[in-house]
Structures are given as structure tokens and as C-alpha cells.
Amino acid sequence: MNTALVLIIFSSIAVTSCGFLASYFLFIKKQHRVKDVTLGFLFIAIAFRIAKSIFYYALPEISPLGVGLGFFGFACIGPLALIYFSINQTNEFKVKPIQLLHLIFPITGFTIILINSNFAYDLYLLANISLAAYLGFIASQFVFKSKAAELTKWHKALFYALVVLSIILIYQLLGENINTYAIGIGLSSLVMYFLFFYALQSPVVVKKSSAKALPTELLQKIKVAIEEDKIFMQPAISLAQFAEAIDTPTYLVSKATKSIYNKSFPEVINSFRIQSIKQKLSQPEFANEKIEDLAYDVGFNTASTFYNAFKKETSMSPREYQAQIFSKN
Incomplete structure (x- = not known):
């Protein structure tokens, strides 16, 4: 040949x-x-x-x-x-x-x-x-x-x-x-x-079948607790505390958050906290607000944890993000 x-x-x-x-x-x-x-x-x-x-x-x-x-x-x-x-x-x-x-x-x-x-x-x-x-x-x-x-x-x-x-x-x-x-x-x-x-x-491209699908009611309950009840704003909320609050085993909560958001539970909590802060940073009335105060308001316990999470989520500092938003307006 x-x-x-x-x-x-x-x-x-x-x-x-x-x-x-x-x-x-x-x-x-x-x-x-x-x-x-x-x-x-x-x-x-x-x-x-x-x-x-x-x-x-x-x-x-x-x-x-x-x-x-x-x-x-x-x-x-x-x-x-x-x-x-x-x-x-x-x-x-x-x-x-x-x-x-x-x-x-x-x-x-x-x-x-x-x-x-x-x-x-x-x-x-x-x-x-x-x-x-x-x-x-x-x-x-x-x-x-x-x-x-x-x-x-x-x-x-x-x-x-x-x-x-x-x-x-x-x-x-x-x-x-x-x-x-x-x-x-x-x-x-x-x-x-x-x-x-x-x-x-790649699981992102070709979805792998799971042995047992999670109940729709469970997924909805977790979404409501996070997105509507905003339980992520509770300071130092842990997986165990969250699971207890919605009366669900921790392993199911962990699997469900991964299924819904493709992130671990701590990553989901921090992501929603960051989203909440980003919304405030885009509003003129918060232009002079102390960044650390905004972080504490949404549940972060330390400034360093907040800054690291914000940098990971957006690849920039809070003030850089705020300046970018205002420059477009």
C-alpha cells in the first residue's frame, strides 16, 4: 500500500x-x-x-x-x-x-x-x-x-x-x-x-448517562432555596447546614448542585454571591460603597475569600469590574 x-x-x-x-x-x-x-x-x-x-x-x-x-x-x-x-x-x-x-x-x-x-x-x-x-x-x-x-x-x-x-x-x-x-x-x-x-x-459535549436520575422535585427545591430564597446570603453557610435547612441528605444536595449548575456546592454559593455583588456594582448608587461591606452583606466572612472568589469568577477586581461597567454607560 x-x-x-x-x-x-x-x-x-x-x-x-x-x-x-x-x-x-x-x-x-x-x-x-x-x-x-x-x-x-x-x-x-x-x-x-x-x-x-x-x-x-x-x-x-x-x-x-x-x-x-x-x-x-x-x-x-x-x-x-x-x-x-x-x-x-x-x-x-x-x-x-x-x-x-x-x-x-x-x-x-x-x-x-x-x-x-x-x-x-x-x-x-x-x-x-x-x-x-x-x-x-x-x-x-x-x-x-x-x-x-x-x-x-x-x-x-x-x-x-x-x-x-x-x-x-x-x-x-x-x-x-x-x-x-x-x-x-x-x-x-x-x-x-x-x-x-x-x-x-468531554462531559460538556457528550453527556454521560447517570445511573439514577435525580428527582425533579429535589432539583426544583434546591433551585428555589438558592435562587429565590437566597440562602447563599447566610454567612458561612455550609453544605451540611444547607442540607439540613431543606431536609435533604448532603450527598444528594452535592449531586444536585453539580447537576444543575455544573459546579460544586461552595462554588455555587460563591457564584451567586458574586452575581449579587456585580448587580450592585453596576448601579450608580453603590459607586462609593465600600467593597468589603457589599461582600459581607451577601454572606462572605472575610475580604480575602471574597476577592479571590470575585477574581476567579470575573478575572478582574471589583473596582476594575465597576469601572468597566460605568465606562459603557
Whole structure:
């Protein structure tokens, strides 16, 4: 078996695997529907781009339709990644007319290639630049600023994988011979394998089934106690005290908070305390309020614990957060 055939099989399996994973997100997983569909289309877009490289390597006389579909998938990677990173955990996302502008470049480029494939190289180069720009924006807004605290390991792995993929595709496009092109296919396939296997083992992406589902009544009782009764404002509230207050075993409370908020009980309590303080810091009447007093009001016992929790939640100090809020008003 020659090297070219091995590369084609290796890369084709990678594309097929991502196709299966995309089908899972599009048609089976229903935990966060909009996020799942977006991730499914993102995997399809990546698969289209790599599939085009495989076909071009195996059959240099690939049709304009194949080249166009590869371009369309390539040009959609950036917009889909931006949408995926923008959607929060509550699955709230509404398409606004202005967001449809992201489709102009993919659709226009696809049409141009169908009409005259001689423009394919230039359009693929522009797609590389476009993806780099999208990744730069995602980095500035979601990875290296305050929102980075909200990112899961999966989000970070996806971002860096897309960065590596972007570099590989630029290397492939600017390469001067078929060997460079082949190396690009192999390295791109490795990125797809990485995303495939990382997604399979990530509970954020592929939800693991639990041996026994927690009662809905229990989950609701805990949500009411935390979010409506604001039991988190009690100073030094412990897991045992909380469990006793709602007449529930501690191990069930611990499992339930992890199920609802994907955080441990102390992390949930501190998170809601921080959210309460953030609301006050965004209001002008609290502009001159002593930060430590606000922390004590929501249940923190020490200033150091509060500052550490606030920094972990927002990646900035309370005054920096307050200044950022007021600067936008």
C-alpha cells in the first residue's frame, strides 16, 4: 500500500468520524439545542474543508462544485465558531438580521467558484484571512478577557484546535508542491481526530448517562432555596447546614448542585454571591460603597475569600469590574 493511499484512508476516516459526531449533535443530543446544532454544523464545515483537500489530492480534476463546497465549509468555520462561543449556558440565542451578513462571504465565494473556478485560490486565501480574523475576535472577547472564566476545557480545546487548523491550512495553501499539500491534509486530519476524541470524553459535549436520575422535585427545591430564597446570603453557610435547612441528605444536595449548575456546592454559593455583588456594582448608587461591606452583606466572612472568589469568577477586581461597567454607560 503506497503512502498516498494510506494518507487518503487516514484522512477519510477522520472526515467520516467528524460526520458521525456532527450527526449526533444535529439529531440526537438535545441538552442545549441551539448550541448542539451550531457545533454540529461547525464539525460539518470543517469536514467539508478537509474533504475538499482529500478529493483534490486524489483527483486533481475536481469539479468546481467540489471546490465550491470546500470553500463554503471553510468560510463558515469562523462564523459558526463565533456563534458557538457567543451562546451562553442557558441556551439563549436569537438570530438577528444583521447576523446574516456573516453568510455573504461564504455564499458569494461559492457562487463565484461555480461560475469561474480560476478565482478559487484567491478566495481560499481570503477564507484563511477571514478565519484568522474570527479567531482573533473570539480570543479577545471570550478567551483572554473576563469571559474566559466562563469557558470550559472543551471550549478552550476547540479554540486552540481551530487556531492550529488555521495555521495548517495557510501552510497548505501557500505550499509550493504536492508534498506540502499532503502534509497539510495529514496534519488537518490529526486536528479532526483530536476534536473527535476530545469531544467524546468531554462531559460538556457528550453527556454521560447517570445511573439514577435525580428527582425533579429535589432539583426544583434546591433551585428555589438558592435562587429565590437566597440562602447563599447566610454567612458561612455550609453544605451540611444547607442540607439540613431543606431536609435533604448532603450527598444528594452535592449531586444536585453539580447537576444543575455544573459546579460544586461552595462554588455555587460563591457564584451567586458574586452575581449579587456585580448587580450592585453596576448601579450608580453603590459607586462609593465600600467593597468589603457589599461582600459581607451577601454572606462572605472575610475580604480575602471574597476577592479571590470575585477574581476567579470575573478575572478582574471589583473596582476594575465597576469601572468597566460605568465606562459603557
